[in-house]
Amino acid sequence: EQLTHPTFSLAGKKVLITAGPTQEPLDPVRFLSNHSSGKQGYAIAQAAKDMGAQVTLVCGPCALTDIPGVEMIHVQTAQEMFEAVKNTYEDANYIIMAAAVGDYRPEVVSNQKIKKADACMELRLIKNPDILAFVGRHKTHQILCGFAMETQDLEKNAHQKLIDKNCDLLIGNNLFVEGAGFQGDTNVVCLITKDSIDQLPKLTKSELGYKILKTMSKLEKEK
Numbered sequence: 001e002q003l004t005h006p007t008f009s010l011a012g013k014k015v016l017i018t019a020g021p022t023q024e025p026l027d028p029v030r031f032l033s034n035h036s037s038g039k040q041g042y043a044i045a046q047a048a049k050d051m052g053a054q055v056t057l058v059c060g061p062c063a064l065t066d067i068p069g070v071e072m073i074h075v076q077t078a079q080e081m082f083e084a085v086k087n088t089y090e091d092a093n094y095i096i097m098a099a100a101v102g103d104y105r106p107e108v109v110s111n112q113k114i115k116k117a118d119a120c121m122e123l124r125l126i127k128n129p130d131i132l133a134f135v136g137r138h139k140t141h142q143i144l145c146g147f148a149m150e151t152q153d154l155e156k157n158a159h160q161k162l163i164d165k166n167c168d169l170l171i172g173n174n175l176f177v178e179g180a181g182f183q184g185d186t187n188v189v190c191l192i193t194k195d196s197i198d199q200l201p202k203l204t205k206s207e208l209g210y211k212i213l214k215t216m217s218k219l220e221k222e223k
């Protein structure tokens with residue numbers, strides 16, 4: 001199968017993608033974050049643009065260059081990402097949430113740099129909104145794709161996320177598989193729908209971008 005099919009077009013379609021990590025500030029010099037590079041989300045945005053779609057990319061802080069011709073919305077925190085998605089998801093046709101959103105944020109953000117004091121310090125965290133689950137609850141015509149980053153029981157956990165967040169497609173990612181994960185240019189994933197699991201070979205993040213968009217287009221036609 002040709003993954004980068006030159007004649008496959010998304011002209012007239014709006015695609016919304018989230019990418020990268022979030023940063024949850026603790027004080028003016030520190031934050032909680034994760035190892036997401038943003039590469040997979042950017043690769044999907046590039047693929048969608050190359051297929052002729054109108055693309056919006058909501059991205060957390062990452063060291064990647066803006067994609068010409070793509071509407072870029074830069075955010076820092078999960079709450080900012082949530083606001084950006086709430087403002088853009090309604091008229092999207094395809095929504096792909098590849099961001100590694102921080103599950104929790106510090107309950108208190110200090111205005112001043114926190115000074116070290118005792119041998120131990122406790123940090124209280126509160127839960128961030130689940131952006132994917134929100135879109136899953138509110139979507140109408142949109143085809144929704146989530147990611148699941150797991151270190152064990154990938155298929156079971158990813159399938160549960162598909163159901164819990166009302167996704168049409170879930171991309172299951174095992175962090176510990178060679179060629180998969182945050183920093184590289186390749187990914188090893190399985191594609192999960194409500195009635196299928198498809199283990200893919202190692203693909204570049206770009207090839208996977210095309211594959212995801214093609215699969216979403218097929219799911220839309222089957223609806």
Ligand code: CTP
Pocket residue numbers: 018078097098099100101102103128129130131132133145146147148149150161
């Ligand atoms: N996600 C989101 N908002 C959050 C947390 C996650 O939109 N606050 C999205 C991610 O972008 C991804 C999917 O939900 O598409 C799954 O993220 P993941 O971290 O694997 O799952 P969680 O539901 O957060 O569960 P856990 O981290 O406990 O495994």
Ligand code: CA
Pocket residue numbers: 101102103
């Ligand atoms: Ca999480």
